[in-house]
Amino acid sequence: METAIAVLLDGLTFSSYLFIVSLGLTIIFGVMKVLNLAHGGFYAWGAYSAAFLIGRAANAGWPDWSGFVIIFASALAVGIVMGLVIELGILRFLHDREEALVVLATFGILLMLEDGIMAVFGTDPFFAHQPMSALGHVDIGGIARDVYGLTMIALAFAVAVLAWLAFKRTRYGKLLSAVIYDREIALAFGIDVRRLFVLTFVAGAALGALGGAYVAPTTSVVPGLGMEVIVVSFAVVVIGGMGSIPGALVGALIVGLVRALAVHKFPELELFVIYAVMALVLIFRKEGLFAPAKPRRI
Amino acid sequence: MSPAIEVIGVAKAFGTVVAAADLNVAVASGEIVGIVGANGAGKTVFVNMITGYEKPTAGRILFHGQDITPLPPREITQLGICRSFQVSQVFTSMTVFENMLVALSINRNRGLRMLRDIRQAPLAREAEELLGRFGLAAQRDRLARELPQGMRKLLDIAMALAARPRVLMLDEPTSGISSEEKFEFMSVVMGALAEGNVTVLIVEHDMDIIQRFVSRVLAFSQGRIICDAPPAEALSNAEVIQYVLGTDHAVA
Amino acid sequence: MAHRDHTLRWLALASFLLVVIACFVPGWLLNQMLFASARGLAVLGLLVLWRAGLVSLGGALFFGLGAYSVALLQRMAGITDALLLLALAAGISGLSGFVLGFLLRRYRGIFFAMMNLAFSMILYGAAVKNRALGSTDGFGVAQPSFFGITFAEPADAKLALFAVLVVAGYAVMCCVHWYWKSTLGWLGAAVRDNEIRVEYLGYSVERVIHVKYTLSAVLGGLGGAFLAMGLGQVDPDSMINWVASGEMLFVMILSGSASVAAPFVGSFLFELLRTYALEVAPLAWQFIIGATLVLLILFAPNGVWSIFARLFGRAAAR
Numbered sequence: 001m002e003t004a005i006a007v008l009l010d011g012l013t014f015s016s017y018l019f020i021v022s023l024g025l026t027i028i029f030g031v032m033k034v035l036n037l038a039h040g041g042f043y044a045w046g047a048y049s050a051a052f053l054i055g056r057a058a059n060a061g062w063p064d065w066s067g068f069v070i071i072f073a074s075a076l077a078v079g080i081v082m083g084l085v086i087e088l089g090i091l092r093f094l095h096d097r098e099e100a101l102v103v104l105a106t107f108g109i110l111l112m113l114e115d116g117i118m119a120v121f122g123t124d125p126f127f128a129h130q131p132m133s134a135l136g137h138v139d140i141g142g143i144a145r146d147v148y149g150l151t152m153i154a155l156a157f158a159v160a161v162l163a164w165l166a167f168k169r170t171r172y173g174k175l176l177s178a179v180i181y182d183r184e185i186a187l188a189f190g191i192d193v194r195r196l197f198v199l200t201f202v203a204g205a206a207l208g209a210l211g212g213a214y215v216a217p218t219t220s221v222v223p224g225l226g227m228e229v230i231v232v233s234f235a236v237v238v239i240g241g242m243g244s245i246p247g248a249l250v251g252a253l254i255v256g257l258v259r260a261l262a263v264h265k266f267p268e269l270e271l272f273v274i275y276a277v278m279a280l281v282l283i284f285r286k287e288g289l290f291a292p293a294k295p296r297r298i
Numbered sequence: 299m300s301p302a303i304e305v306i307g308v309a310k311a312f313g314t315v316v317a318a319a320d321l322n323v324a325v326a327s328g329e330i331v332g333i334v335g336a337n338g339a340g341k342t343v344f345v346n347m348i349t350g351y352e353k354p355t356a357g358r359i360l361f362h363g364q365d366i367t368p369l370p371p372r373e374i375t376q377l378g379i380c381r382s383f384q385v386s387q388v389f390t391s392m393t394v395f396e397n398m399l400v401a402l403s404i405n406r407n408r409g410l411r412m413l414r415d416i417r418q419a420p421l422a423r424e425a426e427e428l429l430g431r432f433g434l435a436a437q438r439d440r441l442a443r444e445l446p447q448g449m450r451k452l453l454d455i456a457m458a459l460a461a462r463p464r465v466l467m468l469d470e471p472t473s474g475i476s477s478e479e480k481f482e483f484m485s486v487v488m489g490a491l492a493e494g495n496v497t498v499l500i501v502e503h504d505m506d507i508i509q510r511f512v513s514r515v516l517a518f519s520q521g522r523i524i525c526d527a528p529p530a531e532a533l534s535n536a537e538v539i540q541y542v543l544g545t546d547h548a549v550a
Numbered sequence: 551m552a553h554r555d556h557t558l559r560w561l562a563l564a565s566f567l568l569v570v571i572a573c574f575v576p577g578w579l580l581n582q583m584l585f586a587s588a589r590g591l592a593v594l595g596l597l598v599l600w601r602a603g604l605v606s607l608g609g610a611l612f613f614g615l616g617a618y619s620v621a622l623l624q625r626m627a628g629i630t631d632a633l634l635l636l637a638l639a640a641g642i643s644g645l646s647g648f649v650l651g652f653l654l655r656r657y658r659g660i661f662f663a664m665m666n667l668a669f670s671m672i673l674y675g676a677a678v679k680n681r682a683l684g685s686t687d688g689f690g691v692a693q694p695s696f697f698g699i700t701f702a703e704p705a706d707a708k709l710a711l712f713a714v715l716v717v718a719g720y721a722v723m724c725c726v727h728w729y730w731k732s733t734l735g736w737l738g739a740a741v742r743d744n745e746i747r748v749e750y751l752g753y754s755v756e757r758v759i760h761v762k763y764t765l766s767a768v769l770g771g772l773g774g775a776f777l778a779m780g781l782g783q784v785d786p787d788s789m790i791n792w793v794a795s796g797e798m799l800f801v802m803i804l805s806g807s808a809s810v811a812a813p814f815v816g817s818f819l820f821e822l823l824r825t826y827a828l829e830v831a832p833l834a835w836q837f838i839i840g841a842t843l844v845l846l847i848l849f850a851p852n853g854v855w856s857i858f859a860r861l862f863g864r865a866a867a868r
Contacts, residue, residue, distance in 0.1 A: 093848060097847070099659060105843065107796070108840040108844040109844060110840065111837065111840025112840035115833070266679075269679060275667065275671040275672065276672055278668055282657070371750050372750070372752050373752075388743075389743040389744055392739065400733075400737070404737070404752055411733070413729070413734060414733070415732060
């Protein structure tokens with residue numbers, strides 16, 4: 001029983017940050033039709049920035065809760081700066097290229113971002129535990145759990161609700177739906193597609209960075225973080241259906257729980273199990289669970 | 299002699315939308331039939347069902363007596379029914395000549411012959427000849443994606459002919475072509491077809507084209523055939539005028 | 551307007567020269583050439599798929615399968631003859647590709663890529679989890695014999711292996727070159743351009759993809775087999791891991807699709823780049839690869855070969 005609760009809670013925690021990260025990935029794909037592997041880089045930079053600044057803040061004697069402010073601030077900063085640089089500097093020139101080539105280009109950007117981290121932050125691990133320690137523990141089903149992990153679940157929930165509201169209720173959201181459905185027609189209607197692209201990319205990048213920043217206090221932040229997360233987020237987005245927000249939610253839940261199970265039962269085979277599940281989903285639903293409907297071709 | 303195409307009790311529904319309801323039609327070999335109807339009347343669905351892209355929810359379709367209802371498009375093509383498309387489907391990264399070559403070689407080179415070099419003399423000659431019949435010889439080395447609309451449509455139809463069909467279905471062949479050029483375009487097409495005794499079904503919106511080139515008209519409205527008659531009769535039929543032509547555009 | 555195709559003659563000449571050169575170069579360079587050529591075979595397989603508009607993120611699946619087949623055949627069936635090992639490894643890979651092809655031919659775009667990745671991960675998991683297969687350390691491959699001759703000097707055996715590789719590579723290049731000129735080869739480009747048109751001309755798109763998938767599996771397996779024998783060992787991390795697949799894709803982009811010889815040239819460039827970069831700036835290795843990838847895609851999407859072709863004014867073969 002204890003294991004079941006542990007698996008469930010672990011699974012939900014994994015699902016939470018996976019959802020936040022994958023949401024960014026799927027939005028970027030839905031709007032720009034770009035499968036942005038560099039997303040792993042945003043996650044990593046978010047994590048490192050947050051960890052580094054929290055460490056500095058702690059040394060300077062700032063209170064523990066300041067870590068939370070730092071987390072959100074870093075995520076925003078990374079999202080804006082990197083999002084703008086990459087979209088305006090590189091991706092802008094690749095919009096009419098073949099899908100596969102663009103994906104490979106974003107993979108190249110990911111490699112650069114990962115190496116950039118080592119250049120800026122060095123190769124030693126960071127462990128910025130202050131926000132997590134500040135919240136203490138709570139007892140669930142006989143196991144002591146970090147309250148921090150629970151707040152992550154709450155954060156994911158909040159992000160999901162906000163995303164839904166933004167998409168369905170705001171003007172920006174409606175413009176996005178138009179562009180997602182048909183970019184050319186949206187252009188013909190006078191929608192500033194370019195600006196939407198930049199806004200979306202920055203928002204997506206910020207989400208990726210947020211995932212990393214929020215996770216940072218719970219783990220030791222080491223090089224290779226970005227690669228690790230992108231391989232899993234990729235699977236989440238494919239399982240859920242690319243460009244689908246409910247898909248990202250369901251995909252994240254499935255992968256998070258599967259991963260928790262794998263970590264408890266077959267530790268080395270995490271990735272293998274996740275990808276086996278993905279293959280299984282794709283066998284039954286060729287384009288993922290919530291793939292958008294396609295218009296008639298002829 | 300069994301009719302070339304026989305449609306028996308065919309119906310097609312997309313959920314609650316009825317795209318076709320109880321269609322019964324027989325087309326004899328060598329006939330040239332026009333298919334008219336307002337947008338959404340079910341003309342393209344009709345063509346799609348005969349060519350296997352969609353499956354009817356009820357009824358059967360026979361080709362010279364053979365039931366082709368469950369067959370996929372490629373098998374129906376092999377049996378001898380080909381089509382052109384509203385939006386021309388060509389191989390965009392290849393030249394016009396290469397498009398023709400590929401179309402011909404798929405049809406002529408089967409089995410182990412598929413491993414032979416594609417640029418062989420007889421096939422190349424046939425490609426040139428077919429391009430010539432459609433007036434595309436001068437565009438031979440141009441990339442298909444750079445062709446203007448009219449020539450793309452001609453290429454599309456020419457490729458459909460590569461498979462030596464007995465029945466050819468043209469889906470809005472003159473759409474996107476300017477009014478002055480439509481007649482010339484259709485003359486080229488029908489002239490190229492004349493040699494093969496091909497049964498032709500043409501989906502068209504332009505009634506002048508219909509009057510000039512077909513011998514029989516099937517008028518569609520809301521998934522049903524409301525009139526099946528020679529052009530003069532069909533185009534002065536009251537229902538056709540009401541549901542297809544619009545009362546302002548009655549053709550005398 | 552018949553044009554004479556001299557490609558195969560040039561390739562024959564180049565291959566001959568390559569073997570001659572191999573006799574005189576130092577051991578480390580021969581190794582580079584060996585590994586590069588082995589990988590080049592696998593990349594050629596990826597190129598066959600690329601021409602049909604498909605990218606596989608799991609090239610390492612068949613590469614690893616070929617490598618491990620050699621190692622296992624040696625250990626369990628006691629087969630030592632190089633040619634027999636190669637034939638069997640290629641056969642096993644090809645058969646696996648044929649079987650898997652029934653499933654994978656239904657997918658396109660990113661889903662095709664991911665399904666391949668998934669299966670390569672599954673193989674990776676199986677190799678890593680399996681003690682008998684040496685887990686992450688892998689295990690050794692003994693020097694093979696050639697037509698019954700076992701060389702006393704490892705250097706001679708390497709040379710013999712390279713010679714076999716060059717001959718096999720030449721044969722493969724000829725086959726693929728002819729294949730690309732045939733109807734079935736052209737169908738790849740046709741499928742990439744317009745699947746609906748192909749079906750409406752009377753041919754099954756899935757069958758086209760299936761054939762290409764099987765072919766790429768054979769080539770991948772052959773490459774892996776050569777690498778196993780050349781390296782003297784097999785291990786999952788350098789052969790089945792998704793990083794290996796990524797490297798193959800990088801080489802494919804670097805080489806471009808213009809010619810059957812391109813993957814080998816690209817692969818060799820990659821080996822040089824890797825050795826040089828690791829020596830000069832080991833921590834910046836990822837950055838260099840990443841930047842090169844982005845620059846290539848931005849400015850030379852047809853690969854390094856197209857730059858060659860432009861420089862020498864020769865039209866790239868289709």
